[in-house]
Amino acid sequence: MYALYTAPRTRGTRVVWVLEELGVDYELRIHAPRDNEIKALNPLRKLPVLVDGDLVLTESAAICTFLADRHRDSASLSPPCPSIERARFDAWNYYVLTDLETPVWTFTKNAVVYPEKIRVAEILPACKKEFQRSINALAHKLGENDYLLGSEFSVSDILCGHTLAWARSLEFDIGPDNVGAYADRVLARPALSRARARERDAAQAPAEADDAT
Numbered sequence: 001m002y003a004l005y006t007a008p009r010t011r012g013t014r015v016v017w018v019l020e021e022l023g024v025d026y027e028l029r030i031h032a033p034r035d036n037e038i039k040a041l042n043p044l045r046k047l048p049v050l051v052d053g054d055l056v057l058t059e060s061a062a063i064c065t066f067l068a069d070r071h072r073d074s075a076s077l078s079p080p081c082p083s084i085e086r087a088r089f090d091a092w093n094y095y096v097l098t099d100l101e102t103p104v105w106t107f108t109k110n111a112v113v114y115p116e117k118i119r120v121a122e123i124l125p126a127c128k129k130e131f132q133r134s135i136n137a138l139a140h141k142l143g144e145n146d147y148l149l150g151s152e153f154s155v156s157d158i159l160c161g162h163t164l165a166w167a168r169s170l171e172f173d174i175g176p177d178n179v180g181a182y183a184d185r186v187l188a189r190p191a192l193s194r195a196r197a198r199e200r201d202a203a204q205a206p207a208e209a210d211d212a213t
């Protein structure tokens with residue numbers, strides 16, 4: 001069974017969402033980022049981390065893609081490799097992790113995460129501007145499609161939908177109507193509701209979960 005080291009309302013939600021879409025068994029191990037067990041698994045001391053036997057895998061997008069590729073018989077969340085569709089899938093994932101997520105993460109760090117004395121308030125408007133530029137490109141490329149790859153829902157939508165929800169929670173303008181409708185469509189997936197419920201349940205019983213392992 002997969003063990004996912006994570007915390008609710010982090011990038012770990014992306015992975016729990018994928019696990020729920022796939023319907024595979026997994027166990028959540030709730031930890032604060034930076035604690036000693038996380039440090040032993042990931043020198044960056046960041047979540048999420050997936051453990052499966054000898055495999056210790058970091059980076060939310062790599063974990064989501066690995067799981068989707070491995071369980072393609074359960075649900076089709078990633079195009080086969082090599083293919084034109086796979087190239088488009090990779091391009092969307094890299095776009096989300098760089099152009100879309102970076103301004104949101106830089107904003108978050110400088111608004112709430114960093115100790116106050118090292119926050120740079122002047123950078124916040126630039127983050128919103130960069131995000132807007134990325135959203136405009138998303139609106140243009142998405143067009144009237146239901147999902148980033150067209151009619152097929154995939155891991156790209158999970159990464160993008162999660163990032164749009166994060167941006168909305170910070171009151172970023174996610175812009176044109178087609179992007180708002182896309183975000184609503186993706187974030188209404190029952191697997192995301194189940195993922196959030198699993199995270200909540202696991203977070204309420206971290207001690208018991210640790211004792212059992």
Ligand SMILES: N[C@@H](CCC(=O)N[C@@H](CS)C(=O)NCC(=O)O)C(=O)O
Pocket residue numbers: 009010011012033034045046047048058059060061
């Ligand atoms: N690129 C990594 C980023 C991981 C990351 O920054 N995780 C946050 C939680 S969402 C964390 O553990 N932060 C702790 C820290 O920055 O020290 C991924 O996508 O998995």
